[in-house]
Amino acid sequence: MISVLKHSLKKANQQLLSDKILRNHTINQIIIDNIILQFAHRIDVHINEKELDRSISYIANQNHMSLDQMCYFFSYDGIDYDIYREKIRKEILITKIHNSEVRRRITIFPQEIELLMQKISTKTNSNTEYNLSYILIPLPNKKQTQNQLDKAKALAISLIKKGRKVADLNQLAITYSTDDQVIKSNHMGWWKLEELSPLFAVYLKGAHKNSIIGPIRSNVGFYVLKVNDIRNNNKKMVMTEVYVRHILLRTSSILNDQQAHAKLEDIASQIRNGHINFFTAAKKLSEDPSSANQGGDLGWISIDFFDPEFYDILISLKKGEVSIPIHSSFGWHLIQIIDTRKVDRIETIKKDHAYRLLFNYKFSEEAKAWIQEQRASAYIKILNNNEK
Numbered sequence: 001m002i003s004v005l006k007h008s009l010k011k012a013n014q015q016l017l018s019d020k021i022l023r024n025h026t027i028n029q030i031i032i033d034n035i036i037l038q039f040a041h042r043i044d045v046h047i048n049e050k051e052l053d054r055s056i057s058y059i060a061n062q063n064h065m066s067l068d069q070m071c072y073f074f075s076y077d078g079i080d081y082d083i084y085r086e087k088i089r090k091e092i093l094i095t096k097i098h099n100s101e102v103r104r105r106i107t108i109f110p111q112e113i114e115l116l117m118q119k120i121s122t123k124t125n126s127n128t129e130y131n132l133s134y135i136l137i138p139l140p141n142k143k144q145t146q147n148q149l150d151k152a153k154a155l156a157i158s159l160i161k162k163g164r165k166v167a168d169l170n171q172l173a174i175t176y177s178t179d180d181q182v183i184k185s186n187h188m189g190w191w192k193l194e195e196l197s198p199l200f201a202v203y204l205k206g207a208h209k210n211s212i213i214g215p216i217r218s219n220v221g222f223y224v225l226k227v228n229d230i231r232n233n234n235k236k237m238v239m240t241e242v243y244v245r246h247i248l249l250r251t252s253s254i255l256n257d258q259q260a261h262a263k264l265e266d267i268a269s270q271i272r273n274g275h276i277n278f279f280t281a282a283k284k285l286s287e288d289p290s291s292a293n294q295g296g297d298l299g300w301i302s303i304d305f306f307d308p309e310f311y312d313i314l315i316s317l318k319k320g321e322v323s324i325p326i327h328s329s330f331g332w333h334l335i336q337i338i339d340t341r342k343v344d345r346i347e348t349i350k351k352d353h354a355y356r357l358l359f360n361y362k363f364s365e366e367a368k369a370w371i372q373e374q375r376a377s378a379y380i381k382i383l384n385n386n387e388k
Contacts, residue, residue, distance in 0.1 A: 156215035
C-alpha cells in the first residue's frame with residue numbers, strides 16, 4: 001500500500017513523504033477498513049458476484065474499454081485479476097456499510113429545511129461561490145481534557161501557518177497524522193455562504209482566494225479551511241423530475257441480501273416477459289407501506305434527490321423500463337420509470353437543495369463520529385517489525 005501511495009503522490013506531482021509518515025497513514029487506513037469489514041461480517045452483509053461484476057464492468061466502461069480489454073491490460077502489467085476483483089469487492093463492501101450505517105444516524109426535520117430555505121432566500125442577491133477544502137484535527141470520542149483541547153488547537157494553528165506554503169491540504173493531513181491522531185482532509189467543492197453551516201460561513205466573510213482560515217471548533221474537532229477559488233455564479237437552475245414506481249424488499253433473518261436480490265431479479269424477469277405488470281407486483285410484494293397499495297407509485301421526484309447508486313441507474317432507464325435490483329439502507333428495490341420532465345420550479349429546487357445541503361453536512365459530521373466510535377470500541381494492537 002505504501003508503494004501505491006507513493007505512486008499516487010508522484011502522479012499528482014506532490015512532494016514524496018517519508019516512509020514513516022506513509023506507514024502511519026497506511027496503518028490507520030488499514031485499521032479503519034478492517035473495523036468496517038469486521039462490522040460487515042458481524043451483520044452478515046456481503047457483495048455477491050453479480051453486484052461485483054456490474055461494478056467492475058462500470059469501472060471498465062468509465063475507462064473507455066471493454067472488460068476483456070481491461071483484463072488484457074491487467075495481464076500485460078502483471079496484475080492478478082482475481083486479486084483485483086477481491087480488492088474491489090472489499091472497497092464496495094466498505095463503502096456500502098459505511099454509507100448505510102451513517103445514513104441510519106441522520107434525521108432531517110421539515111423545520112430544518114424551512115429554516116435553511118428562509119436563510120438562503122434572504123441572501124439571493126449573493127452569487128459568490130467558494131471552492132473549499134478542509135482538514136480536521138479530531139478530538140477523542142470520550143470527554144476531552146483541557147490538555148487534549150490545547151494540543152489539538154495548537155496543531156491546528158501550526159497547520160494554518162504551514163498551509164500557506166502548500167497547495168494541497170491533503171498533503172498536510174498525511175504528513176502530520178500519527179498512530180494516535182489521524183488528521184482528516186476533504187475537498188468540499190463549490191458552496192455559497194448561505195449554503196454552508198454557520199460554523200464555517202461566519203469565518204468566510206471577506207475571505208479571498210487561497211485564504212487559510214481557522215482553527216474552527218466543532219463537536220468532533222478543530223477545522224482548518226482553505227479557499228481554493230472564488231467565482232460568481234449566475235446559472236439558471238433547471239430540475240429534471242422522474243415519475244417512478246418501486247418495489248421494496250427488506251432484508252431480515254428470513255430473507256438475506258442474496259435472496260432478496262434473486263427474488264427481485266425473478267420479479268423483473270416476469271414483468272419484462274409480460275407475466276405480471278409492475279403495478280400488480282408492487283401491490284402484492286412491495287414492503288413499502290406508503291406506496292404498496294398504490295402499485296409502488298412514488299409520484300414526481302427530483303432526480304437529484306436520489307442517492308448516487310440510484311441516480312446512475314435512473315438516468316440510463318427509458319420510459320417503462322424496469323431497473324436491475326438496487327440496494328439502499330432500506331433494503332432492495334426495483335424501479336420503473338413512468339415519465340420524465342424538465343421543470344423550472346424554484347421552490348421545489350430550493351427545498352430539494354436545502355435537504356441535500358443538510359444531508360451532506362450531517363452525513364459528514366456523523367461519518368466522522370461513527371468512525372471514531374467504531375475505532376474506540378475496537379481492540380487494536382500495532383506490532384513493530386521486531387514483534388512476532
